Amino acid sequence: MTTAPPTPSPRWEVQRSLDELGTPLRDVTFCVVDLETTGASVRDGCEITEIGAVKxxxxxxxxxxxxxxxxxxxxxxxxxxxxxxxNGMVVGAPRIEAALPAFLEFAAGCVLVAHNAPFDIGFLRHFASAQGRAWPEVEIVDTARLARRVITRDDAPNCKLSSLARAFGSPTTPDHRALSDARATVHVLHALMERLGGVGVHTLEELQTYTSRVSAATRRKRHLADGLPHAPGVYLFEDERGRVLYVGTSRDLRTRVRTYFTASEKRSRMGEMVALAARVRGIECATPLEAEVRELRLIAHHKPGYNRRSKFPEKTTFVKLTREPWPRLSLVKAVLEDDADYLGPFASRRAAEQCLDALHQTFPVRQCSGRMPALPSRTPCALAELGRCLSPCDGSVDQLTYGAVVRRLRDTLLRRPDDVVDTINHKMAALAAEERFEEAGAHRDRLASFVRAASRTQRLGSLAACREVVAARREDDGRWAVHVVRHGRLSAAGVIPPGADAHSWVDTLRASAETVAARPGPVPAASAAESERVLRWLEQPGVRLVEVEGEWTCPVRGAAPHLTRLAPGPRDPATVGLPSPAGVS
Structure with missing residues (x-):
C-alpha cells in the first residue's frame, strides 16, 4: 500500500489540548466558578441567583x-x-441575559473549574443555549471528581466542599455564597494539585485522567509518547529486545498513547504490557482507514502477545461445493483454482460446521467423501434411509435429477438463500410448537452461520472481482480522503492537498498504488477483516466512486436482507425464529 504525503489537518491543530502543546499546570489559567440557584435541577425550571468566580x-x-x-x-x-x-436582595440585580455574557467574558481563555461541575456547568450551558449563545469549547476540571480519586477516609469523611476545605485548612469557609465557595474551591484545587505533583502529575491532561490505580512507575513512562505525531496512524509497543507487544490504532497517536501511562487501565493484561514496554513506535497514516488496515496487517505479521484479535487471519475454513460428476459439500482450509464454489471464510471450524449442517438439512446431496463406486451398491447408507441423502451410490437417483438439486444448492450459495432460510424456519417453528426450544435454538444457530457466511461471501466476492475501485469522501475537516482498492485490498490512500488539481492528484495516486493480483474464487487479495473494513468505508454516506474497473454488485435477493433477522436472545418461544449471532466473523 502506498500513502500520499500527509497534509496538516486544521482540525487536529485546533483540538490539541494544553498538555499536548506542552503547557504545564503552573502555566494554565483556571477560572473557578460557583453558582447559587433556586433549586437542584435546571430541568425543573430552577434559575441562577448568584455567580461567583476566581481566576x-x-x-x-x-x-x-x-x-x-x-x-x-x-x-x-x-x-x-x-x-x-x-428576594429583596436580587431586586435591581441583572438578569441572566446580562450576567452570563459578563461571566463568559471574564472566563474567556480559561480552564473552568467547579466542585461538582455537572451541576454548575449544566446551569451555565442551559442558559447559554436559551440565549442562542455557542458554549465555548473549554476544558473542565471537577474538583469533586478529582478528590474522589485522591482523598481517603483518613483525609476527610467525604468529598463535600466543606469537608475538603476543612481538611486542607482553607482560609475561606464555604457558606453557600458563590464567591466564598469559589474561593474555597481554589484552595482545594491547589491542595489537590500539590498532592498529585508528588506522584508525577504535572499537566492538565494528567490531572484530568489521574487515578490512584496508575503507578508512579507507569506515569514515568509517559515520555514514550512525546515523539509521536498528532495524526491518525498505528502505534506499536515494543519491549527491550524490540519485540512487538501490542499494536493499536488512533486518530491522534500521541494523545492515545499517553493515556496508557496517565489513565486507569481496566484490562489487567494492558497494565502488564505497559510495564514491559520500553518504546512506542508510531506509523503515521494519511487516513483513519489506512491506519485500521495497517493495524490488521501488523497484527497478522507480528502476532503480538497482548492483541487478542486478528492475529491469525490465515486460520480460516470454507464450505466447498465440489466440481465432479456427483458434487458434494466439504470443509476446506483454502480456496483453489478448481472452478468449485466456496462459502466463507469462517473464523472458526465450528461455525463452518453449523453452516454445513444447515445446507445438508436443506439439500440431500451425498456426504460421503470417497469416490463413487463404479457399480451401484446393494444397500443405501444410513443417511439415505433417513431421507437425508439422494443416495447416488446405490442408483436411487440419476445424474440429471441429482444435478438439478446441485444447481439449486449452487444458486443458494451464490445468489438466493431462500431455500435454506425457509427450511430451517419451518423446522424451528415445528420444534417451538412442541416446546423443544433447545433444539430449535440449535437450528437457529445453524441458520445464523449460513446467512452470515452467504452475505459475507457475496459482498467480499463482489469487491474482490473488481480490478480497481477508486473512491473519495469529504471528511469532517473538509478534506477529501481518497482510497484505491484492488481486488478487495487497500493499495493506496491519501488526502487531496488544498489547492491541488483533484483529477491529476488522483491519477498520480493510482499510478503509485500497489500492484495487486487477483486470488481464486470469491476470496479478496487481503484478509477478510481488511476487506470488510474497506467495505464499511465504501458504504458510508457521502462516498463518491471515482473509478470502478469491473462489476461491483450484490444479488438483489441475496443473503444481506436476512441479516436484519439475526438478533441475539434467549432460546424461548418469543425469539426462536431469530437466529443468534454465532460463528462467522
Whole structure:
C-alpha cells in the first residue's frame, strides 16, 4: 500500500489540548466558578441567583467576579435560609441575559473549574443555549471528581466542599455564597494539585485522567509518547529486545498513547504490557482507514502477545461445493483454482460446521467423501434411509435429477438463500410448537452461520472481482480522503492537498498504488477483516466512486436482507425464529 504525503489537518491543530502543546499546570489559567440557584435541577425550571468566580494561574489570584442574578420567579424560602439570598436582595440585580455574557467574558481563555461541575456547568450551558449563545469549547476540571480519586477516609469523611476545605485548612469557609465557595474551591484545587505533583502529575491532561490505580512507575513512562505525531496512524509497543507487544490504532497517536501511562487501565493484561514496554513506535497514516488496515496487517505479521484479535487471519475454513460428476459439500482450509464454489471464510471450524449442517438439512446431496463406486451398491447408507441423502451410490437417483438439486444448492450459495432460510424456519417453528426450544435454538444457530457466511461471501466476492475501485469522501475537516482498492485490498490512500488539481492528484495516486493480483474464487487479495473494513468505508454516506474497473454488485435477493433477522436472545418461544449471532466473523 502506498500513502500520499500527509497534509496538516486544521482540525487536529485546533483540538490539541494544553498538555499536548506542552503547557504545564503552573502555566494554565483556571477560572473557578460557583453558582447559587433556586433549586437542584435546571430541568425543573430552577434559575441562577448568584455567580461567583476566581481566576488563578500559578497559585496567584488574577481576578474575581461576583454578581447576584435576578430570577424570573421568586426564591423559595428554604433556599433563602440555605444561601442567605432573599428576594429583596436580587431586586435591581441583572438578569441572566446580562450576567452570563459578563461571566463568559471574564472566563474567556480559561480552564473552568467547579466542585461538582455537572451541576454548575449544566446551569451555565442551559442558559447559554436559551440565549442562542455557542458554549465555548473549554476544558473542565471537577474538583469533586478529582478528590474522589485522591482523598481517603483518613483525609476527610467525604468529598463535600466543606469537608475538603476543612481538611486542607482553607482560609475561606464555604457558606453557600458563590464567591466564598469559589474561593474555597481554589484552595482545594491547589491542595489537590500539590498532592498529585508528588506522584508525577504535572499537566492538565494528567490531572484530568489521574487515578490512584496508575503507578508512579507507569506515569514515568509517559515520555514514550512525546515523539509521536498528532495524526491518525498505528502505534506499536515494543519491549527491550524490540519485540512487538501490542499494536493499536488512533486518530491522534500521541494523545492515545499517553493515556496508557496517565489513565486507569481496566484490562489487567494492558497494565502488564505497559510495564514491559520500553518504546512506542508510531506509523503515521494519511487516513483513519489506512491506519485500521495497517493495524490488521501488523497484527497478522507480528502476532503480538497482548492483541487478542486478528492475529491469525490465515486460520480460516470454507464450505466447498465440489466440481465432479456427483458434487458434494466439504470443509476446506483454502480456496483453489478448481472452478468449485466456496462459502466463507469462517473464523472458526465450528461455525463452518453449523453452516454445513444447515445446507445438508436443506439439500440431500451425498456426504460421503470417497469416490463413487463404479457399480451401484446393494444397500443405501444410513443417511439415505433417513431421507437425508439422494443416495447416488446405490442408483436411487440419476445424474440429471441429482444435478438439478446441485444447481439449486449452487444458486443458494451464490445468489438466493431462500431455500435454506425457509427450511430451517419451518423446522424451528415445528420444534417451538412442541416446546423443544433447545433444539430449535440449535437450528437457529445453524441458520445464523449460513446467512452470515452467504452475505459475507457475496459482498467480499463482489469487491474482490473488481480490478480497481477508486473512491473519495469529504471528511469532517473538509478534506477529501481518497482510497484505491484492488481486488478487495487497500493499495493506496491519501488526502487531496488544498489547492491541488483533484483529477491529476488522483491519477498520480493510482499510478503509485500497489500492484495487486487477483486470488481464486470469491476470496479478496487481503484478509477478510481488511476487506470488510474497506467495505464499511465504501458504504458510508457521502462516498463518491471515482473509478470502478469491473462489476461491483450484490444479488438483489441475496443473503444481506436476512441479516436484519439475526438478533441475539434467549432460546424461548418469543425469539426462536431469530437466529443468534454465532460463528462467522
Amino acid at each position: 488563578v494561574r500559578g497559585g496567584e489570584v488574577l481576578g474575581e467576579f461576583q454578581t447576584l442574578v435576578a430570577p424570573e420567579g421568586s426564591i423559595p424560602a428554604f433556599i433563602s435560609v440555605l444561601t442567605g439570598i432573599t
